[in-house]
Amino acid sequence: MHNGKCLDLSFAATESEASAGIAQLSQRLSAQGLPTHKAGDVKIALAEAINNVIEHAYADITPAKVKVRCRLHQNWLEILISDTGNPLPGFRVPDGIPASLGSTIDELPEGGFGWFLIHELTSDIRYERSNGCNRLSLRFDFPKPS
Structure with a gap:
């Protein structure tokens, strides 16, 4: 697969199917x-992105x-996640600024870290x-160690 061959998987947008799909993709990769x-x-990153699809899209x-x-x-991996759910807000990737942390555990926000x-x-x-269709592309670079 180092020459860029594809690995495809499709599953229902449920927590149990997503968990099994993520485990299968991780093993195959x-x-x-x-x-x-x-x-x-x-x-x-894959789990966070797919969880966002299930919970929000x-x-x-x-x-x-x-x-x-x-x-x-x-030296790199590209993952394309596609779904037919609702679009991302503003049709763009959120900035990824972490949510403010409260002073107590009860004040921690439910989300904002993904x-x-x-x-x-x-x-x-x-x-x-x-x-x-939503298409989210995640790229991971891993240069050869020197």
């Missing part, structure tokens, strides 16, 4: 040569499928909405 030191970052509408396409090259994590763990993020 590792088997195809994803560097061990990047595997955790990829899994966390399909909020108040009937969930459909989430499609994931991975292209693993020698996009921060995705921004921190990826090399590039792109989003487009076309013909009723």
Whole structure:
């Protein structure tokens, strides 16, 4: 897969299907040569992005499928996540600024950390909405060690 061959997976936009899909993708990417030191970052960012699809893109509408396409090259990985849910607010990737932390655990916000994590763990993020479909691209660079 280092020559850029694709790895595709599609699953229902539910928590259980997403969890199984993320585990399967992580295993298949590792088997195809994803560097061990990047595997955790990829899994966390993938889980956060797919969780956003389930919780927000399909909020108040009937969930459909989430499609994931991975292209693993020698020095980088691109993951394209597609869904037919609601678009991202403002049709753009959120800034990823972490939510303000309260002084007590009870004051911690419910969300606001996912996009921060995705921004921190990826090399590039792109989003487009076309013909009723959301397409979120996550890129992970892993240059060869010197």
